[in-house]
Amino acid sequence: MTKAAEIDIVSVSKIYGQTTAVHAISLKIPAGSYCCLLGPSGCGKTSTLRMIAGHESISEGDIRLGTKVVTDLPPARRGTAMMFQSYALFPHLDLIDNVAFSLKMKGVEKEERRRKALEMLQLMQLEPYATRRPAQLSGGQQQRVALARALITDPEALLLDEPLSALDPFLKIRMRAELKKLQTTLGITFVHVTHSQEEAMALADIVVVMNDGRIEQAAHPRTVFERPATAFVARFMGDHNVITGRVVEKVENGIIIEVPGGGRFQAIDGTGEIGDAADIAVRTDRVMLAETSAPTLGFTGIVQNVEYRGSSVKMVVSGAGIEDFTLIISDAAFFANPVKMGDAVPLSWNSGDAIVLGRITH
């Protein structure tokens, strides 16, 4: 079953009447990789997945799967299988008939298709429930049935529409691990739509962050987290403070920006003309409660909020023209020198921890 296909999306748009849901996106998903489409609701991630699956017509552009262009093919002839958000199991059929559904549609003999479906259920460890109806199963079991039903078509790519959203948090983490294991075993391409950055980071080989019908960044999760391409990505992935200002000085390997009515901050890995608007990001876990070594790598602010989280403490500080600057420090560091709301504290970070964010020109 190792016949994964590369998915190539070439300037694909989706237009509903007057509104454009997806703006000419291009994306290459390597064969056999686990790709997560990540973004807030309404960002076009589900439309993109449904266009790959063939459940949504493609307004403009083309989609290639392996060697064939599938733009105008019906879902079943694309070599993809889709797993729906609420699993969409047939409530009137037992598990065997649910899993064997696509074989029945192809006209496979009853004995043959029941045998294959049972094999698939065995693989998913659902054999004892073979004659039950979907309503008699738990959420996690239903998900495995949906997986079995999708995989029996022997697809080159599996498309998953928010597969974990219907599960409780504990089960979510368990099924997440199962999905990853399954993908590794089968070696086929998985495309997984989610709005949870935690889910995307845990699963994906490539995270595709989408916003407003456009791709903001498509890269390995580590790159997306450590080098977010835009302010949107930095905010959406969390654990970053985004500071917006204007470029006032160019330095070696970076720029210095000035926040309106506030301080100046230096960041690396970016360029910009003096006077341009620019965003920089500072990782929340890299900020220290200490006097700055250089005036552009920290500020003094007033503590707005302190939250104890066990192994760490989250603080929100305002100052130097920046509202709600978040930092997370270890509990040891915090309790060695505790502060409380209203205190003025010095903050600082190293020069490598502030990076310049790009801006997409639409």
Next chain:
Amino acid sequence: MTMVVPPPKTVKVEALEKPPITLPPSLISWLQAAPLTIILGAFLALPILMITVVSFWDYDFAQMYPDFVTFNYAETLGSWVTWKTYLNTLKFTFLVWSITLFIGFWVAYFLAFHIRTSAMQTVLFLVCTVPFLTSNIIRMISWIPVLGRNGLVNSALIETGIIAAPIEWLLYSDFAVVLAMVHLYTLFMVTPIFNTMMRIDRSLIEAARDAGASGLQILTNVIIPLSKPGMAIGSIFVVTLVMADFSTVQVMSGGQSASVALMMKNQMSLLQYPAAAANAVVLLVLVLLMVAGILRIVDIRKEL
């Protein structure tokens, strides 16, 4: 800016200070169940009981005599006229049921799956119900000028030269009875089927298409099985209505066809109440058996 805050309305305290009347919990339950029990008892159980009792009474041309005799049943079941009438009624029921099921399914299918906006669905569904703003009898009688010997259909066919003489079987025939009944009862089939279809998760249809099902395969493997409860409820409506119909049969057949209910009506007009009552009991048992049969085939509990 100052705002005058109105003082909070004070609840009359005196009323609350009186000790509340406490009823024993069991009495409260009885009181809660009482209204429905009284209505069903007075308008359903009691009449059926009376009919059953009267069906065992004796009678002559003028009066009924309380008694316990079984010859009302013996006469009803022993007469070949009764059997013929029952067979005729069952024939009408079967024809009307199959035609309304066919039409009802497709109308509901069109409304549920081909009309995209829910506003338009509601509008079209209301359009379906508009004829029901007039009475049954008027809707039935309005067929007469359409189907009659010199009616719209016949005169149009003669004027276009398709036929030379008027078609006689259009009105006052079994055809007219079935046509009028289909007209009267199709909506009772459309409504429950439409209701069931609207509850079918649309992603099931996408899942079927994803598995390679064609339009016909989606219909036979997904939509029809999932619409069965609605079809069963509609069938119960139509079967019970047609089995009990006498006016449509009388008017549209011109008195040439008979139904069980019409037979009962005739018995009552001859003051043979116990005979009509016996007939009614037999009909009730038959209809209940048919409903039980439908419920055995399809599980409608999910729809209730």
